[in-house]
Amino acid sequence: MNSVEPWSDPGRVERYRSRVFAERARLRAAFADPAGHQQRVLEDLLAFNADTAYGRAHGFARIRTLDDWRKAVPVQDYSALAPWIERAAAGEDNVLTADKPAVFFTSSGSTGAHKKIPVTPRFMRTTFFPFYYAAWAPLIEHFPDVLARPDAVLNLKHDPIAAPPVTASGRPHVGASQVDFGSRFGEPLSAEPGTGAPWATLPVAVDAGAHLDKMYLRLRMAVESDVRCVIGINPAMVAALPYQLNLWWPRILKDIRDGTLDGQPGLLPNPQRALELQQLTRCHATIRPAHIWPNMRALFCWTTGLASLYLPRLREEFGPGVTLLPAPVAASEGPTGVALDRHPTAGSLVVTASVYEFADADQDLTPDTHTLQPHELEPGRDYHAIFSHVGGLYRYAVGDVVRVVDSEEGVPRLAYTGRNTLSNAAGERLRDAHVLRALTAALAGGGLELRNAACRVRQDGRGAPAYEFALAPHTPWTDDETDRFLGRLDRALGDESPGYRRARAERRLGSPTALRLPADAFARDWQESVAAGIRPTQVKDRLFRQDPAQWRRLTGRTPE
Template sequence: MNSAESWTDPDRLRRYRERVLGERRRLADALAHAADHQQRVLAELLEYNAGTGYGRAHSFGSIRTLDDFRKAVPINDYAALAPWIERMAAGESNVLSADDPAVYFTSSGTTGAHKKIPVTPSFMRRTFFPFYYAAWAPLIEHHPDVLARPDAVLNLKHDPVSAPPTTASGHPHVGASQVDFGARFGETLSAEPGTGAPWGTLPVSVERDDHLEKTYLRLRLAVQSDVRCVIGINPAMVAALPYQLALWWPRIVKEIRDGTLGGLPHTRPAPERAAELERLAERFGTVRPAHVWPHMRALFCWTTGMASLYLPRLREEFGVGVAALPAPVAASEGPVGVALDRHGSAGSLVVTASAYEFLDADEDVRPDAPTLTYRELEPGRDYHVVFSHIGGLYRYAVGDVVRVVDHVEGVPRLEYAGRSTRSDAAGERLRDSQVLRALATAAGGTGLDVRNAACRFERPKGAAPHYTFAVAARGPWSTPETDRFAALLDTAIGREGPAYRAARRAGRLGPARVRRLDGEAFLRDWHTSVASGIRPTQVKDRLFRQDIAQWERLTGAPGAARG
């Protein structure tokens, strides 16, 4: 169901809207009975998987309550479940789940190793699809013209592969965006907006890992369409798009004029459109998405994390009044929250999908750590997420931290706050979310415009250990402005992180330092990563960067300046 013809079928569009809005309505209705749904999800996964190897080893058949479940099953991370998953990937049945995985999602862990996330038909049916369809509801309800034509949406994450890598048992091991849910799971309405566009399946041959050329070819085709919406999920992909337009502009215009795609004959030459595009660049001195696509309506991506710093300015690149709609709070392993209205960052807990537990984000995630239920969460607090679902992940610590914004029907609305990994070289125990909030405070207190940032713990000779922040700035910063930003940042980190404040007072840490980079430094670095063969969906904003080669690549970019 990824063909352009399918998206032009009025009956298909009607049924798609009904499914999306219907799933959103059912999830919203479930909030009023959240406790019942949580108990049902737990009972169902225990009964369904009681006869599996994992279920027998942990006495699923005798568990009746969440307290029983906590006593019988430790909190797991991927490493803890990896031996079980590898048995499944090798072809063994009835290991973690009663039904065999149909595919394995790939996901980059904190070490960079590719996980194998088992995806079973029961997981897709009970956990994934209701949330997946509902996630599109705010977009199609409030911006219905994005479905008016197959090429009205530029879906940056859509990346089908004809010959996917497989596990030892022969099952595909791919990213979620590379799976045809219609063919694999019989969900004929599951094709995402934009997948039926002319660039949904590239008409020219490209090496599988040449992701940068794939990105160029899709953009080259999209420039000739009236795009209304950009879907990225990963906001770094959306942030890269204006840079790519400028970078590839001469090549794009030439290919439109010549009617080529990747240097090969493609369509009839369009010298009129090429001339129009050249006039736009001459008139404005540069070219922006708003110039190429004047009817742009919405961006669909994560709006929190590092994106919360650069998204307001990024939206201006796409046009006045362009909406930024939050992608769901989710991982390859399963959903957590989905926006059921037009809230700019948060989504309601998907109470029908998994049995959820939480830990205070300042606590360590241990196998025996005490957990909280959704009813015990407080607004303005950060929490680790632990979930269990029918697909075979039990008390699984997904590695994400969420922040509670408020409650609807007694159920928390959550926004993604960052990864749960800490930087802790001197007892400072810093998390993504703490530093991101401090960066926002420093930017707000100085009026300076931060486009992206990363940091590294350093132990220089003859000076106290400290954090150095590489900050991409929009426009020049004077030395006094940079010094003021660094001072405010250091104070704000201490306010967010008591352990950092204690380390500073004890002299184990010196004050934070700031290294100014030019505004395109992180975009160049993103392109370098993609050019190395990493899929764009997996090249995300990363705050803590201890790899010295990657740090030097970022901060040594042409135009870098020291503060």
Template sequence: MNSADQGAGPDRAARYTARVHAERAQLVSALDDLPGHQRHVLTDLLSFNAGTHYGTAHGFGRVRTLDEYRRAVPIQTYADLEPWIERSAAGEANVLTADRPAVFFTSSGSTGAHKKIPVTPRFMRTTFFPFYYAAWAPLLTHFPEVLQRPDAVLNLKHDPLSAPPTTSSGKPHVGASQVNFGDTFGEPLSAEPGTVDTAWAELPVPVDARDHLEKAYLRLRLAVTGDVRCVIGINPAMVAALPHQLRLWWPRIVKEIRDGTLGGHPHGSPDPLRAAELEALADRFGTVRPAHVWPRLRALFCWTTGLATLYLPRLREEFGAGVSVLPAPVAASEGPVAVALDRHGSAGSPVATACVYEFVDADDDLTPDAPTLTPQDLEAGRDYHVVFSHVGGLYRYAVGDVVRVVDRTGGVPRLAYAGRATRSDHAGERLRDAQVTRALAGALDAGGLELRNVATRVDTTDGTGRYVFAVSPAGSPWHDDETAAFGARLDEGLARESAGYRAARADGRLAAPTTLRLPADAFLRDWQDTVAGGVRPTQVKDRLFRQDPAQWERLVGRDAVAPGPPAREESL
């Protein structure tokens, strides 16, 4: 990926900023007539793909309204569409879409299997690029300096490949951050901040494409010599890993700067003065933080909801006082749901021109014939399953995410990612990510406690299931009495959030939860181990429910403090 391919040049920053603000303005304008744009998106996807195998099988040519579309197409998961997608990936034309996929985005689902998401030129123009550009508007509006220097942005998710894996028909099967949109879709300006004319955008020394930790090290080693103003991670677990990696690799980084090497290869000139400055930082503060290395850092760009709500306040301190955290879009490889068009800290507006959006109450089962709501029907303060359709070949697709309606502005709901749609249901409790996260937040706030991360599983060793919560405390250590009080409040919070949990506790089908205290870096070590095992960092996300025994044992290891007393054994 060279700079010419990505629309580089002396005026690139101005052209890029203008495009970002133009796309944002169009999305804002579209919200004035959200129902009308939703009808247009439906009409367009039906007419464009009416002649496909899928469109013919489902009578697209006869469908005119959303109600008719609902009757013609059931709500579907990836597994339902997989046979059609595999035909397309094998090279068959006109299966799901009228234009051929140019690439297949990879996405790891809840099973860890790599999906193949067809990505067509029409999808990119209609659905992807408008939200993709607009997402950067809050950053560029308030922190324009991030485009003024080639070393101002450390983009952790950028991971180009010279020889990407392919489908059986030879199409690239990669993550969105590994696609050269300039070459593939004729969109040379699309390279995002931190990926053009930046020393660490393309690594200048050889490294195995599968060695994700070494690639992360090399980028960090280069970035330490820069004047980073913004860190882009999208996945907040990647951002949380950065301070840990900085400390973990610090001796190697300083030595390589002193010696003028990169990954053991000659690179640049030896810089003993900068190495001495960095050593002095560590000596002065007793540790090293991103805030020490990059004192002008102003912004982080990542998802700000889900489990991240519990640890971002403390994590932000690692990057410096006054650093802003701007929310990445509510989106998946399959398509966008909402994008922040202002400075709201977590929520965004539906991308009215991109998809037909439908929603199902998150407490209901997401069955093929489940009744759905439109964006206009949503209520503030409630959680919903997301179902969307777009011209790229995904029809009434249940993406597997739950969103929460934060508020309404101009009659349009603003949506925040609340968690995955999967449930933990040992004894009828039907707990969702969002419910547990809210209960955790309440229990932490009531006790004045902080954590770095948390996971849970159901333990059945005593015959009655109980949730064990593994937590890595932040700030000062948790005392035993504080831990016990936290467990009791958490138990109460879960009962408030879930009628199923409340009933299971009252009937004795679930015992009171216990809390297992882990070292501060337990989740970070687990993250590093997963990446070292070959999983791309963008796909190693926070996971609340961890029922797999081997994964749980790797997380808790032998360093955990024994579980505190149960929250309380009486029924709720």
């Protein structure tokens, strides 16, 4: 099996660029006949997996059309497919797919429980790799210098692991960023930008679960390089970087001066660089990435959801003119949209990857939920994303809600708006997207900014449920500003959700309240979550936080 081509190979960059642009061109060409490609994806998954246990149980051999598919297979989430997946993870062949899963991706989902997502060679070849390569096209097309040197990119999500945990059948059960696609799937060009940097493979031994130690060492080494791009995918990882720089700054300076890695010998002393960095401390009370990497060009991560509240200011931390490029609308289970240009939030539906169906986001998903095809979607509306692909996930409700931004070349462009989890204490049926849009409107109405926000349901003085918001303002708010903000937020939530408006009018739901937190509260909370053993890629922004321990850790207050 081919291994990954090293970034130090002189021809590697050109071969990589050619593959990336070719995959984008193929996807764009497919937009000329999206319905035809959707039918071909359906025919392929049916033919390939007809003789599996799942295929026989659901009559794959008799299915010809999307209507047949809808009648034969229910809309389902992970819990519904879990018994089938567990059989495959235990080593049984031909359960969901004719291909044997080569690896099982982890996914934390909204509950924090680790899923086992079966990943087969056929899925990678037909569904994953085409969108995966195309996703990098805007970055390397417009910022070619990020590929000029292996250390020009700080890839925060890259986390190779020598001895991965395995399923009962011995297959690796890891995150996508921990898999060597070259050796596992024969894709020698698959390594992402930044994976050839000196810190990609740490020169000292670190326990696999010591995530903060690994992050420190990579950051300490990257501070000595001229980094041009940061890749995070999960924007919370990018937001944590400025906090970590200041938290670890004295330790970083000492290590650079001494040539050590957290006190251990490993690199050459660099007193000149240490002196340059020390000068920054004399000039700036807060060290920013822009001070250390003045040639920074781009950040690559999700740009919607809660990140839309803080990314504009976060971008300034990395330097004037730094571009935000959106990572794909995708999950461990599969892709939905990928940005093929520099659109700030949305990606085109990957019509060649899966059979896509959608359902109105305000309705509850059931096995027989009425679904829409891509051409039936309306701009400005929110939808549950449901997909089926050859890798064994059939009519799978991934749990993400997407918003149709517009249509390009006859194909909808989609932005992720949040999870489909409902908060429904008094019939208000609030989703992430409702609260985020209300927050955005309430902030704009007073010229206010937040670094991040979360909320929970509490009991007000009358014993009625009410929403309490934990807010980390960018700059301090006065009491008057906070009160006015809460009034605007209350009205905006009513505009977003008729159920919220009725519940407030009937006094079944109390008025919202706020806890103003220090500016770094969410960064500290993120850091503590990683310190507790959660992989950084899985510590994501969460709006609804009903768990008392999580609320106490974030706010420092015990919920009533």
